Amino acid sequence: MKIRDFLIGVATGVAATIIIKETANRVSPYVPANHVLNNVKAAFKKEAPIDGSWIYMKTEDFYNGVTTVPVYKGGISRIMNGEMESFEFAADARSGIIVDLKRL
Template identity: 55%
Template sequence: MKFKEFAAGVLTGAAAGLVVKGAVDRANSAVPAEQVLKTVKDAFKKEGPIDGSWIVMKTEPFTNNVISMNVYRGGVSRIKNGVLEQYEFAADAKTGTVVELVKN
């Protein structure tokens, strides 16, 4: 085997490894909490103004029947017809999808 062929094989393997590592890192990464909160606030703003909002920056485990995932917990408050409404939500940390919404 010539050195050029060996070096080409090593470089090709290293490049493939970097591509696979990048794909795995993207698949395991979480959506930033700020982005999740912005998405939720934007959805509420379609129905009217909001008063306040919050989100916990650290994820926590969540189970809904047979589905388990890490979620961000947060909340939104607004005044509707002169009455304060408060909502709490749980959003999937990987996708940002709201998986639970409870009116308090």
């Protein structure tokens, strides 16, 4: 096998990988909403049991003071020290990271 043939094979593999990755990002650039909700619930369960939770499955634009990002909005309720606590959150739809959390 010539080095030229080997390099052509490597270049073809790299190009195919890039094309597949870009196509996958265009088809579904966001983390599924239920995965985001499960991650938020897991973080809250570390402190207290969860009483209820919800999430909007469609993204909304959220301005964080610097830039606008697509987010999922949702909420969590739990009983902490005998009192009901409710929270609303906005999670980045691309990474699932919470960008806003408000106690109601």
